[in-house]
Amino acid sequence: MPHIPLLSVSIFLPLLGALVLLVLRTQGRVLAFALGIGTTALTVVATALIWMRGVPGGFAQVEELRWIPSLGAAYRVGVDGISLPLVLLTALLFLVAMIYSAKVTDQPGSFVALLLLLETACLGSFLALDLLLFYVFFELTLVGMYFIIAGWGHEGSKKAALTFFIYTLVGSLFLLLAFLALYLNAAPHTFDMRVLLAHPPLTGTAAALTFWGLFLAFAIKTPLFPFHTWLPAAHTEAPTAGSVILAGVMLKLGGYGFIRFSLQMTPDAFRQFAPYVMGLALFSALYGALAALGQTDIKRLVAYTSVNHMGYMVFGVGAAALTTTGSAFGLDGAVLQMVSHGIVTSCLFLLVGALQDRTKTREMDQLGGLAQAYPLLSGLFMLAAFASLGLPALAHFPAEFQIFLGGYEVAPVMTALLLLGLLITTALYLRAIQRVFLGEAPTMALPPADLSGRELWAIVPLIILIVGLGLYPEALLRVIHATQQVLGHE
Amino acid sequence: MSSGGSMAQDLRLVLPQLIVLLTAMLALVAEMLRWRRAGLTTVAVGLGAATVVSAGRLAVHATAFSGTFRVDLLNHWSVLILCPTAVLCCLLARQELRGTPREGTVYSLLCFGTLGALVLAGSGDMMLLVLGLLMTSLSGFALAAYAKTEAGTEGALKYFIYGTVTTAILIFGLSYWVGITGSTLLSALGQPNLPAPLLAFGFVALLTGLGYAASLFPFHFWTPDTLEGAPVSVAAYLSVVPKIGAFFGLAQVCRSLPSTAVDWPLVLALLAVASMTFGNVLALRQTNVVRLLAYSTVTQAGYFLLPLVGVRGAMALPALVVFAAAYAAMNTGAFAIVLHTGRTLADFKRLGTTRIFTGLAMTVFLFSLVGIPPLAGFTGKLLLFESAMAAGYTWLAVVAVLNSALALAVYSRVIVAMYFAAPGGPAAPPAPAWEIRTVVGACLLATLGLTLAAQFFF
Numbered sequence: 001m002p003h004i005p006l007l008s009v010s011i012f013l014p015l016l017g018a019l020v021l022l023v024l025r026t027q028g029r030v031l032a033f034a035l036g037i038g039t040t041a042l043t044v045v046a047t048a049l050i051w052m053r054g055v056p057g058g059f060a061q062v063e064e065l066r067w068i069p070s071l072g073a074a075y076r077v078g079v080d081g082i083s084l085p086l087v088l089l090t091a092l093l094f095l096v097a098m099i100y101s102a103k104v105t106d107q108p109g110s111f112v113a114l115l116l117l118l119e120t121a122c123l124g125s126f127l128a129l130d131l132l133l134f135y136v137f138f139e140l141t142l143v144g145m146y147f148i149i150a151g152w153g154h155e156g157s158k159k160a161a162l163t164f165f166i167y168t169l170v171g172s173l174f175l176l177l178a179f180l181a182l183y184l185n186a187a188p189h190t191f192d193m194r195v196l197l198a199h200p201p202l203t204g205t206a207a208a209l210t211f212w213g214l215f216l217a218f219a220i221k222t223p224l225f226p227f228h229t230w231l232p233a234a235h236t237e238a239p240t241a242g243s244v245i246l247a248g249v250m251l252k253l254g255g256y257g258f259i260r261f262s263l264q265m266t267p268d269a270f271r272q273f274a275p276y277v278m279g280l281a282l283f284s285a286l287y288g289a290l291a292a293l294g295q296t297d298i299k300r301l302v303a304y305t306s307v308n309h310m311g312y313m314v315f316g317v318g319a320a321a322l323t324t325t326g327s328a329f330g331l332d333g334a335v336l337q338m339v340s341h342g343i344v345t346s347c348l349f350l351l352v353g354a355l356q357d358r359t360k361t362r363e364m365d366q367l368g369g370l371a372q373a374y375p376l377l378s379g380l381f382m383l384a385a386f387a388s389l390g391l392p393a394l395a396h397f398p399a400e401f402q403i404f405l406g407g408y409e410v411a412p413v414m415t416a417l418l419l420l421g422l423l424i425t426t427a428l429y430l431r432a433i434q435r436v437f438l439g440e441a442p443t444m445a446l447p448p449a450d451l452s453g454r455e456l457w458a459i460v461p462l463i464i465l466i467v468g469l470g471l472y473p474e475a476l477l478r479v480i481h482a483t484q485q486v487l488g489h490e
Numbered sequence: 491m492s493s494g495g496s497m498a499q500d501l502r503l504v505l506p507q508l509i510v511l512l513t514a515m516l517a518l519v520a521e522m523l524r525w526r527r528a529g530l531t532t533v534a535v536g537l538g539a540a541t542v543v544s545a546g547r548l549a550v551h552a553t554a555f556s557g558t559f560r561v562d563l564l565n566h567w568s569v570l571i572l573c574p575t576a577v578l579c580c581l582l583a584r585q586e587l588r589g590t591p592r593e594g595t596v597y598s599l600l601c602f603g604t605l606g607a608l609v610l611a612g613s614g615d616m617m618l619l620v621l622g623l624l625m626t627s628l629s630g631f632a633l634a635a636y637a638k639t640e641a642g643t644e645g646a647l648k649y650f651i652y653g654t655v656t657t658a659i660l661i662f663g664l665s666y667w668v669g670i671t672g673s674t675l676l677s678a679l680g681q682p683n684l685p686a687p688l689l690a691f692g693f694v695a696l697l698t699g700l701g702y703a704a705s706l707f708p709f710h711f712w713t714p715d716t717l718e719g720a721p722v723s724v725a726a727y728l729s730v731v732p733k734i735g736a737f738f739g740l741a742q743v744c745r746s747l748p749s750t751a752v753d754w755p756l757v758l759a760l761l762a763v764a765s766m767t768f769g770n771v772l773a774l775r776q777t778n779v780v781r782l783l784a785y786s787t788v789t790q791a792g793y794f795l796l797p798l799v800g801v802r803g804a805m806a807l808p809a810l811v812v813f814a815a816a817y818a819a820m821n822t823g824a825f826a827i828v829l830h831t832g833r834t835l836a837d838f839k840r841l842g843t844t845r846i847f848t849g850l851a852m853t854v855f856l857f858s859l860v861g862i863p864p865l866a867g868f869t870g871k872l873l874l875f876e877s878a879m880a881a882g883y884t885w886l887a888v889v890a891v892l893n894s895a896l897a898l899a900v901y902s903r904v905i906v907a908m909y910f911a912a913p914g915g916p917a918a919p920p921a922p923a924w925e926i927r928t929v930v931g932a933c934l935l936a937t938l939g940l941t942l943a944a945q946f947f948f
Contacts, residue, residue: 025846067942067945068944068945068948069945070945070948071805071945071948107843132872135863136863136864136868139862139863139868140862140863140864142862143857143862147909150906150909150910151909151910158906158910162899162902162906165898165902166895166898166899169894169895169898170892170895173891173892173894173895174888174891176872176875176891177875177879177884177887177888177891180872180875180876180879180887181879181884183876184876184879184880209884
């Protein structure tokens with residue numbers, strides 16, 4: 001085992017599965033999903049082995065291959081305490097999404113192949129240690145998601161998919177320019193992220209411009225107000241698995257980017273502009289919550305809470321940028337928030353998907369009293385909703401607590417305002433639960449079946465993690481914190 | 491201005507070009523004897539041999555014939571890119587024009603035109619620029635008119651008229667350069683104290699002539715009509731071979747032209763912006779895929795200018811070469827699929843589901859044209875952006891980047907038709923002929939593999 005390149009195996013296992021599917025040219029549902037579930041399950045095992053092998057702090061388990069040495073580019077992958085939780089989350093959510101989707105009958109072979117390609121791209125982004133390699137995987141996520149939304153989404157999916165693609169492509173193209181600025185200013189020129197992290201090459205105006213280039217890319221991806229406009233349509237029109245991956249994994253690429261590139265490669269510029277970033281994050285969090293409050297479509301409601309939660313996350317990163325000597329609560333919390341949001345929101349999207357399959361509508365006005373018809377579905381939704389609004393002992397609480405703690409140290413007024421977001425989300429979730437699950441049942445005929453085995457296999461692991469992470473966040477925090485220490489945030 | 495060596499050595503240095511010339515003449519002989527297959531075979535073997543010879547001496551850097559012909563990176567790679575592309579275009583022509591009268595002349599003309607582009611790419615002398623340009627455009631006129639249809643004749647006429655006027659302007663402008671430098675050698679442009687206005691005048695005239703061959707805005711007027719009227723195989727050729735020849739020739743000039751007297755990099759940067767934006771905006775409205783690709787070549791012409799802005803930078807010429815290789819592969823591939831599928835967007839409806847691999851290949855070519863990694867077009871554009879930024883033209887890179895996003899909207903119209911059109915539409919096209927399969931396969935391999943192979947360009 002010590003000689004197996006586990007990182008590359010994790011990245012390329014899904015791609016291998018996709019290629020097998022392409023060669024078989026099968027559109028048979030059972031074979032396609034058997035292959036898909038098998039591949040994603042193996043990937044979970046591979047990432048778990050990475051965790052077991054240990055991540056002491058700095059980049060570990062590095063794998064390298066030569067490629068264009070004269071350009072300073074190469075195939076380099078490695079893992080640290082910031083990327084590991086996200087890698088575990090990614091592997092898990094793809095398995096869950098694959099299981100949940102096993103009912104897809106429209107060209108299942110292509111669907112599974114695209115999901116697998118997307119998994120390779122997401123894992124590759126989190127594990128890349130080379131700017132170019134990161135960029136390649138980062139862009140591939142767009143291609144995979146574009147086809148998933150456009151091909152298997154709901155009514156207005158083509159427009160939503162193209163909007164999503166163009167928005168995020170614009171962002172990532174600015175990312176490319178920022179990367180080139182980092183590359184051109186490093187001496188000698190290199191795309192090696194470890195070198196750029198150890199010695200951030202930019203100063204002055206160049207650093208400021210690069211910072212805003214990176215900011216634009218990650219603000220669109222995360223998304224922060226006012227760059228979030230692609231999100232509600234994309235989330236709502238995507239098939240359930242697409243929403244899960246989009247919210248659970250791809251938004252995290254934005255957060256990861258803020259930490260890995262903005263914070264670590266242009267630290268001085270980030271410190272300089274942190275008040276603006278935090279202000280925008282604060283506004284975004286409140287705006288997301290208020291917008292969610294105004295929704296009548298329950299899937300859009302969950303989508304807008306993502307804007308809210310990602311606002312907290314960016315706020316935490318901003319607080320960490322301002323902290324020069326103090327504690328690393330903000331950053332610890334931000335990483336933990338990404339993981340918990342991934343789990344909780346994915347769980348909510350799965351449950352909304354199950355709800356829509358049964359009632360054929362997402363309009364809350366047409367629903368009501370579903371707790372009687374579907375006690376299990378309703379109970380789990382309420383639990384996930386409570387987690388999402390930040391109830392103690394559930395997943396979001398420890399993350400948000402740390403973010404608020406970290407924020408309070410550097411910006412007490414903004415943090416106090418940020419707390420308003422918690423109140424609004426509590427209100428909106430309670431209202432949604434009341435409108436959908438309590439009260440009188442609608443008159444329409446509903447299929448009697450509660451959650452099926454397939455749905456439970458996808459949802460229950462997430463529920464377990466919601467409770468587990470709420471009660472024992474230390475399991476992940478230990479890994480995250482070890483890296484913060486290496487980074488000098490103690 | 492000492493001669494590089496003996497005549498024999500000079501001839502050895504231009505061996506690939508001589509082989510191409512010989513091949514073109516042999517192909518003509520084959521046509522006279524009405525041996526159609528033999529013509530095609532001759533071209534494949536001859537251009538293949540030229541490619542192999544060039545590949546074997548990438549390390550050679552010299553000049554031939556008293557410095558008038560440059561045997562360098564641009565020259566070697568022009569052979570390595572254009573000769574295989576010309577063979578692929580001949581294969582497409584075989585599939586498209588088989589059995590038509592004068593079929594064999596197409597192969598011969600393609601070879602002559604390619605030779606012209608190779609001469610442009612190796613020019614160290616103004617007269618060779620003129621010679622190369624005339625060779626590519628004269629054979630181009632004949633090729634464009636091949637179809638003898640109304641649209642074909644109109645397109646060829648436009649190509650001819652714009653071509654003769656712009657070439658005349660080029661020759662007129664170059665005559666001033668000869669006048670002020672007292673030499674036809676490009677290297678003479680480096681002399682100190684040349685009068686700036688005349689230097690600028692010559693440069694603008696040169697841009698007019700080469701810009702026309704390269705479909706660069708605002709000299710692109712002929713492009714959509716000519717490509718639409720010409721056979722698809724000829725359109726593929728016209729959009730790739732003369733263009734790359736012209737840009738390599740322009741690079742040879744820019745390498746010798748000091749930017750102290752005239753700020754020509756700024757001129758090129760502004761032209762690049764105009765060409766990229768104009769091509770994209772007009773391509774957005776096309777429903778004919780050939781016209782869409784025609785405006786897309788105007789866009790890509792703008793990208794070709796990015797490395798020329800900072801041509802003396804270490805990465806500029808490799809960037810130009812990599813982008814040219816990527817462009818040749820993805821553009822030829824896209825035209826090959828148009829030849830097989832049809833010219834209108836309606837012909838592409840549901841292609842992705844009826845012909846899975848053809849649809850996938852087209853998607854790869856289009857995404858590569860947008861510049862999505864890890865495809866060839868991305869690697870090319872990455873290097874272009876890098877060389878523009880290294881030259882201090884970050885704003886140009888920003889505009890180019892925004893245009894890439896616009897390009898996505900252009901090419902995604904074809905992708906949407908292929909995958910997400912409502913059921914119905916045309917029946918599945920028949921399985922592609924072996925010629926098309928070969929071309930698409932070769933272009934696909936290059937488009938997918940160039941990123942990994944990029945290290946060999948440095």
